[in-house]
Amino acid sequence: xxxxxxxxxxxxxxxxxxxxxxxxxxxxxxxxxxxxxxxxxxxxxxxxxxxxxxxxxxxxxxxxxxxxxxxxxxxxxxxxxxxxxxxxxxxxxxxxxxxxxxxxxxxxxxxxxxxxxxxxxxxxxxxxxxxxxxxxxxxxxxxxxxxxxxxxxxxxxxxxxxxxxxxxxxxxxxxxxxxxxxxxxxxxxxxxxxxxxxxxxxxxxxxxxxxxxxxxxxxxxxxxxxxxxxxxxxxxxxxxxxxxxxxxxxxxxxxxxxxxxxxxxxxxxxxxxxxxxxxxxxxxxxxxxxxxxxxxxxxxxxxxxxxxxxxxxxxxxxxxxxxxxxxxxxxxxxxxxxxxxxxxxxxxxxxxxxxxxxxxxxxxxxxxxxxxxxxxxxxxxxxxxxxxxxxxxxxxxxxxxxxxxx
Amino acid sequence: xxxxxxxxxxxxxxxxxxxxxxxxxxxxxxxxxxxxxxxxxxxxxxxxxxxxxxxxxxxxxxxxxxxxxxxxxxxxxxxxxxxxxxxxxxxxxxxxxxxxxxxxxxxxxxxxxxxxxxxxxxxxxxxxxxxxxxxxxxxxxxxxxxxxxxxxxxxxxxxxxxxxxxxxxxxxxxxxxxxxxxxxxxxxxxxxxxxxxxxxxxxxxxxxxxxxxxxxxxxxxxxxxxxxxxxxxxxxxxxxxxxxxxxxxxxxxxxxxxxxxxxxxxxxxxxxxxxxxxxxxxxxxxxxxxxxxxxxxxxxxxxxxxxxxxxxxxxxxxxxxxxxxxxxxxxxxxxxxxxxxxxxxxxxxxxxxxxxxxxxxxxxxxxxxxxxxxxxxxxxxxxxxxxxxxxxxxxxxxxxxxxxxx
Numbered sequence: 001x002x003x004x005x006x007x008x009x010x011x012x013x014x015x016x017x018x019x020x021x022x023x024x025x026x027x028x029x030x031x032x033x034x035x036x037x038x039x040x041x042x043x044x045x046x047x048x049x050x051x052x053x054x055x056x057x058x059x060x061x062x063x064x065x066x067x068x069x070x071x072x073x074x075x076x077x078x079x080x081x082x083x084x085x086x087x088x089x090x091x092x093x094x095x096x097x098x099x100x101x102x103x104x105x106x107x108x109x110x111x112x113x114x115x116x117x118x119x120x121x122x123x124x125x126x127x128x129x130x131x132x133x134x135x136x137x138x139x140x141x142x143x144x145x146x147x148x149x150x151x152x153x154x155x156x157x158x159x160x161x162x163x164x165x166x167x168x169x170x171x172x173x174x175x176x177x178x179x180x181x182x183x184x185x186x187x188x189x190x191x192x193x194x195x196x197x198x199x200x201x202x203x204x205x206x207x208x209x210x211x212x213x214x215x216x217x218x219x220x221x222x223x224x225x226x227x228x229x230x231x232x233x234x235x236x237x238x239x240x241x242x243x244x245x246x247x248x249x250x251x252x253x254x255x256x257x258x259x260x261x262x263x264x265x266x267x268x269x270x271x272x273x274x275x276x277x278x279x280x281x282x283x284x285x286x287x288x289x290x291x292x293x294x295x296x297x298x299x300x301x302x303x304x305x306x307x308x309x310x311x312x313x314x315x316x317x318x319x320x321x322x323x324x325x326x327x328x329x330x331x332x333x334x335x336x337x338x339x340x341x342x343x344x345x346x347x348x349x350x351x352x353x354x355x356x357x358x359x360x361x362x363x364x365x366x367x368x369x370x371x372x373x374x375x376x377x378x379x380x381x382x383x384x385x386x387x388x389x390x391x392x393x394x395x396x397x398x399x400x401x402x403x404x405x406x
Numbered sequence: 407x408x409x410x411x412x413x414x415x416x417x418x419x420x421x422x423x424x425x426x427x428x429x430x431x432x433x434x435x436x437x438x439x440x441x442x443x444x445x446x447x448x449x450x451x452x453x454x455x456x457x458x459x460x461x462x463x464x465x466x467x468x469x470x471x472x473x474x475x476x477x478x479x480x481x482x483x484x485x486x487x488x489x490x491x492x493x494x495x496x497x498x499x500x501x502x503x504x505x506x507x508x509x510x511x512x513x514x515x516x517x518x519x520x521x522x523x524x525x526x527x528x529x530x531x532x533x534x535x536x537x538x539x540x541x542x543x544x545x546x547x548x549x550x551x552x553x554x555x556x557x558x559x560x561x562x563x564x565x566x567x568x569x570x571x572x573x574x575x576x577x578x579x580x581x582x583x584x585x586x587x588x589x590x591x592x593x594x595x596x597x598x599x600x601x602x603x604x605x606x607x608x609x610x611x612x613x614x615x616x617x618x619x620x621x622x623x624x625x626x627x628x629x630x631x632x633x634x635x636x637x638x639x640x641x642x643x644x645x646x647x648x649x650x651x652x653x654x655x656x657x658x659x660x661x662x663x664x665x666x667x668x669x670x671x672x673x674x675x676x677x678x679x680x681x682x683x684x685x686x687x688x689x690x691x692x693x694x695x696x697x698x699x700x701x702x703x704x705x706x707x708x709x710x711x712x713x714x715x716x717x718x719x720x721x722x723x724x725x726x727x728x729x730x731x732x733x734x735x736x737x738x739x740x741x742x743x744x745x746x747x748x749x750x751x752x753x754x755x756x757x758x759x760x761x762x763x764x765x766x767x768x769x770x771x772x773x774x775x776x777x778x779x780x781x782x783x784x785x786x787x788x789x790x791x792x793x794x795x796x797x798x799x800x801x802x803x804x805x806x807x808x809x810x811x812x
Contacts, residue, residue, distance in 0.1 A: 308714040336774055400780065
C-alpha cells in the first residue's frame, strides 16, 4: 500500500476556497497528458484503416476536450446523445452531427431548427417503419427553398439483442430503407448504424473480439442487403470503445463511434481495453472520518460525486464505486456525500496511513456517469502562465437536455 | 394496465422546443400540490411534540422548495450536505445552518467566511478528538472582535453501525465534549446529532420503529452523559424521513432533520412511509422504440436522467430504476439515454398501448439522486398568469460543491 497522493491544488477559478486558494473537495480532476495519449492511441489504432472516426461527445461534454478529440477540425463528424449536446457542438462550429438516440416526432422540429440555423448536417437514427414515415413526412413539410440545413437518417440495427434496432436480415430493414430512399431521387437514407452494447458484458478478450466481429458483420450485411435492393447506403457506422479497441477488421465500415476512450475508466480496465495508468479522470476527495472498529475510511465523495454506477460488479474484480488511485482501496458503498472505503480484498486497513484531512483520488467506474456529476473539469497538465505548471484551469461541461445554448 | 398519462406541457422557459413550445423530454416534473401536502403532513406529525424541524436541503436544492419547507421563515434551521448548499441558503437569508458531513480542516476557513459574511450561525459535525482539537484551534485563530458569524459543533453519534460517529457510551464522547466545551466559558459544543441511516435497511414497520427508538435513545443517552460530566449539551438532533415518520416518541429530542419527505420516492413507499400517490416528483419521458421480440419499451430516460440508484432491490418489490406512473411497468435497466421498460412481474407487455412518441412519467427510486440529474424543476400546480393553470414554471436547482453563490 502506498501513501496517499496529493496534488498541489492552488489557484483555481471554480470550487476554490476563497481564503486558502485550495480546491474544495470533491472535485473532478482531468489529466490532459493522459487524455492526449488516449486520443493519440485511438488515432493510431484507426490510422491503418480506411475508416473515419465519429467521436461521441456524451462522455466529455466539454468543448476543449471535443476539440482535442477532433484535432480542432470543425469538419470532423460527431455523435451526440441529447439535443443539448447537438446544440453545443453545432454552436461551436461542427457541421456533421449524428443524434444517436431513436428520434421521435416531438424532437424533429428542434433538430431541424438546429440544422437550419447553422447549416449543419444533422442525422437521426430510427428503427421502425412508423418513424421512417413520420420522418419523411416531417422533412417534406419542413423543407424550404434556401437549402440551409439537412436532416437525414441512419437505420439503427440490432446485432446483439442489446437495446434498439432492426435485425440485419429483417424485412423491416428493406421496408424502412425504401421509405427513406423516397421516389424523387432525394434519399433521406444516409446509412446504417449499430452499437454493440453487449460488448460491455463480454468478460474475456475472445468474447469481446467475437462481439466486435458480430457488430461489423451485421452492419456490413445490412448495408449489402439495402444495396442489393437498389437502395443507396453510403455509411456503415459501428462502435463503442471496447469493440473498436479489439476489432481485427474494419472492412466495409465507413465510420466508428467511440467516446469513453478519451478518459477511460475501470470498466474499460476490467474489459482489458486499457490499463489503470491510462485513466485520465479522477475525483479528488478528502478523508473525513475513520470507523476504527470496522476498518472503514470515510471520504467526502459519495454517490453524488461518483455516481451509483457499479458496473464492475460483473467483472473478476468488483471495484464498488471506484478505486483509490495507487492503493488497494475501493469505495465499497456510499451515501449522498459519504464514501465508505475498504481494502479490495477485505484485508485489514491501516487507518493511520490516511489521517482525517488526507486527500485521495478516486478512479471512476464509469467515466460518463462520474463526469456527469460535475459542472466541469479541474484540468492539470496544460501549459500555464504565472500560476505555475502545477495549477489547474477549469473546463466547463454542458449538461441537461435543453437546447438553450443555440 | 391504464393508458399512458400525458401532461399538457405548453409554454416552458427551459428545455422547451423553440418551435413547438413543448417540453423536450426527459425533464423533471414537480407537482407542488402533492409537495405541499407532504410538507403539511410532516408539520402535523411534529406539531404535537416539543421538537423543532431542521429540514435537509440536499433533496430539493431549490430555494422556492426550501421556502415552502420552512414556511418562508428565515429563522428556520436548515441542514446542508455541501458547502455549496450552505452558501445558497445563507445567501437566501437563512441564519442557522448545520453542515452535516464530517468537517475537515480544509473546509473550516470557507465555513467561517460564510458565517462571517452573513452573520449566520454555522454548525459543523465531528466525531474525533483530533478534529475537535483542530476545530477549537481554528476558531480561536479565526475569531475576531466584531462578533459576526459563529461556528460551533455537534458531536456526531453512531447508533447503528451505519457510517460515522462515536458511540453514545464511549469515552471518546466525553473527551470530545471536554475539548469543545473549552475552559474560558465559551463552549463550542452545541449538541449531539445522529442519523440512523440503517433505517433504510429496515424492511418491516417493526424494525423501522425499533431503529427510530434506537436513534432517539442513543442521542438522548449521549446528551445525558455529557451533562452528567458537567458539559452543556443544548441540542439533541436526530433524523431521517423514515425514522421521524414512524417514531413513537421525541422525548429528550430538540430537533429533527428530514429531507426526502418533501418529494417522497419509491424507497419511502417500500419502507411503508408513504403511498405512491404521495410522490411529488417524476421524470417526464417519451417512448422512443419498441423491441417487440422481447416485449421491451424503450424510453428516452436512461441513467443520466433517472440516476443508477436501485435501492428498492432489497425491498419486497424491486422496481429497478423506477416505476411508470399509473401502470405496472418498471424501468428494468438503462443506458446513458435509454431506459428499458418491462412489466413489474415479467408478464407480457402490450406494446401497442404505448406507441412511439407516447409520453410517460417515471416515479423516482431515490428522489435525491433523480433530482440531481436535472438543473431544475418544471413545476405544475402553481397559480399562473396568462399561461393557464396547466403550464409549468421553472424552479432552478443549485448543485455542485463550490461556494461561488456567495
